Amino acid sequence: MNGANLLAHFDRLADTPDAVARLRRFILDLAVRGKLVEQSSDDEPASILLDKVAIEWIRLQEEGISQRGRSIPVLGENDRPFSLPISWKFVCLGDVLQMINGRAFKPTEWLDKGLPIIRIQNLNNPTAPFNYCDPSTVEERHRIRNGDLLISWSGTPGTSFGAFIWQRGDGALNQHIFRCMQVGGAYDPRFLQLAINSQLDVLIAQAKGGAGLRHVTKGALERLVLVLPPLGEQHRIVAKFDGIMALCDQLEAAQQERGYCRDRLASASLQRLSLPSNSNTPAAHHEYVHFLLQHLPLLTVRTAHIKALRLALLNKAVRGGFSEGASWTLTPQPLRTVAALQNGYAFKSEWFTPDGVRLLRNINLSHDVLDWTDAVYLPATRVDEFQRFQLREGDIVLSLDRPFIATGTKVARLRPSDLPCLLLQRVGRFVLQADLLAADYLFLWIQSPHFNDQVNPGRSNGVPHISSKQVEAAEIYLPPLEEQHHIVGKVKELMAVCDQLEAQVVRTQIDSRKLLDMMLDQALGITRDSSKSLFERNPSNVPMTGHKQEKAPRYMTKNSTMTADQLIECIDDLGDLATPERLLRHAGLSEDVEFFYDLLRVARNSGAVIAPLGTTAAIRRQSNAN
Structure with missing residues (x-):
């Protein structure tokens, strides 16, 4: 395929991430290889x-x-x-x-x-x-x-x-x-x-x-x-190049407008999905669901759309949206009527020892995961003094500092491998009335926008903070226990579908990148070693920033909800404790250190973070003041 054919068919690949930036680079390559304008014997x-x-x-x-x-x-x-x-x-x-x-x-x-x-x-x-x-x-x-x-x-x-x-x-x-x-x-x-x-x-x-x-x-x-x-050809190349760059500007603006419209359509569609069940007639709800399913490919072209879909489904579920013909009353009540949030104990730092029983701190708690890499301990001989704060398998724990991060609510459940451990201050444990509230249902609700929207974090020493009273005052819909289990099962099925959609989006992005790379190479007459993967090939014909961004999708195959922007939110979450090592673990990307650093460089190169990579020095988020 030559350059003319590539440009003629570029609209088919226009939604490839960074497609316009790559087109600009391609035109530049044509310009400096003598392939943008015709040579003249008069020059x-x-x-x-x-x-x-x-x-x-x-x-x-x-x-x-x-x-x-x-x-x-x-x-x-x-x-x-x-x-x-x-x-x-x-x-x-x-x-x-x-x-x-x-x-x-x-x-x-x-x-x-x-x-x-x-x-x-x-x-x-x-x-x-x-x-x-x-x-x-x-x-x-x-x-x-x-x-x-x-x-x-x-x-x-x-x-x-x-x-x-x-x-x-x-x-x-x-x-x-x-x-x-x-x-x-x-x-x-x-x-x-x-x-x-x-x-x-x-x-x-x-x-x-x-x-x-x-x-x-x-x-x-x-x-x-x-x-x-030749100097005459230089003048013609410059005129042609600048003219094409002006067209690229228009194409980029059109893409941004199309993306904006698509995001508005997706947002409006999911907002309707999030409405309470009693706000729609059955016929209207059926018609809307049919519309959503018919246009789902157009509404879910980015992983951010999948994340929004997950939250909309979750919000629908905990507000009775999946309970057809339910006999229970859709009237929420304060959480404190069926559960309490126990605060952790203010263990003194001078009590900490190199080993013993772990203390669950805010730094160990992220969205649906506990990370003990950075752990502190209390002597095992003192555990009996704090029996009230001993955690058990299945306990639901919520961070009261920075409770909402890019990946979701900082809430997790205790696994056997997390035990034994004790509850430290600024982390809360839910104590449930098991005959009225299922732990699995509570865990879903805590992660839903219905909960998040009711709790407004204030500031404690400059850190977003919520109190146990705020959490207990939040209102929760309480169907019968059997219906709660039914809702949990339904959400698991829908989340599995979202997993498949997200994997498909990521595969499509990676495949479109590979296809665009192949077409650009063919148009430039470049032959690459087919035995190497796309990310192992010589990047000599790819701009530095574009080459680094190529690796971002590889992350998404490991943790598809994590993007460079979300890494920046994780830096906010870690605060003054942010280092490359801690951020890597906090983001759940510890298996791919090199890919993680490439993605972090994308954030750094965009001017969003100050990151002395390769050291244990603190990573800081770039502020407007800086």
Whole structure:
């Protein structure tokens, strides 16, 4: 399949995650491979341009103005990353550019007004505020004017690196940015920007430093291999490329609008599903259910839609929605009439020992799971003093701090492997009247929006917190015990269907990614090792951020409800205790450490978290203030 056919049929793959971003990258690849516009015999070949560059270098050296970098290699056949049209050439960046690094302005030099200091954030974000300096203190070589080509060479891979053409007025060049001047005028500035940015993955692979903050040396930049087309063809490529990017903008906007409409339709449909049973006539309810089932594929194209469907079904179940012909009255009553929530004991930290009986803390409790990796202990000899707080198999425990997280309510049931353990403060245990309330039914209700909507967490020492009185005051629908068991069984069946839907959504996303990758490779004439999986192949033709996001679906095969955004919510849940190791366990992804770190990098690269990956240092969520 060639590029034209791919573009003609792209609408079939338009819903693939990151499809437009990949299309943009594909167009860029076509542009720098000589496949976007036709070559013309009337164009002056690149070899003539290089002759002019060589003459200009000689002049600059003779006049003592500048010296060509000594580390720039002579390119051979093995240095050609792909084939080029006959009139094109490969060059090293240092062959055609002089680079001047910015100045390290001190905070004491910052002013409220004056000459804007151009920092990396001002390149990446047009709305980022400027610092200012006294213009009289800035040398001419550090002055920036409209049309200057700038290269940021330090920061976070995938967000900070890149070539930019400055168009926002005069400014002062900050450190970690090169101002670039062409030697010999071989490039259209816009095409030069595209040529550099097409090789960012190669450049970032050579970056030095830690995972969060890396930098590229000047020598590495000078050795970066670029394509050089005839100048006339460069102009045509730029015009064609920018025109297609404008169409991509329109396509992206249309996709966002379509996604917004689909999300509204899904939300409205599920909201109706969540209505109490007595708000619809049987005929109207039957008609709606038929509509929902008929359009389910359109309403569940993302895992977030499946999560919303689960909650809607759960909400329907605990409000009598699955009790056809029920004889019980649909009138809720306070939970305290059938159950109490026992608070844990305030064990003193000086009592803790390296071993003994575990204490169930908030940090050990997540949605439907207990994690004892980070455990504290009370001496076994003291257990008898706290018999009232000994937990038993099947007990339902609820976190009173940060009770609601992205994956659901922080509620779980005790397993045999969790015992023995004692109940610590800020965690509550439900004590039920077993003849009136089934534990399985209570467990469903606690996870439903019907419960969550009735309990509004306040703040305790800055942490969202609920009290046992709030929980006991929440109203619960109480069908007969037999009907409660029937509802539990029905919900299990429906959740199994949701599991199948979610698995299908994930498989579809992965398959569509693979198909799109294959089509892009075929259009570019790239052959990959078929013996390797999609995620093991050489990413040299995929942008850094896109390549990292490729691995996100692999997580979803392990824990399909966990996405990068949900990881960020888990950071909120862990608070000041968040570290890479704790977050990994808290997210339930401990089997795939490497994939977990790739997904966390996606969140970090989006600017949402500050994560010194590979260390035990705390992970922080990026706030608006930061």
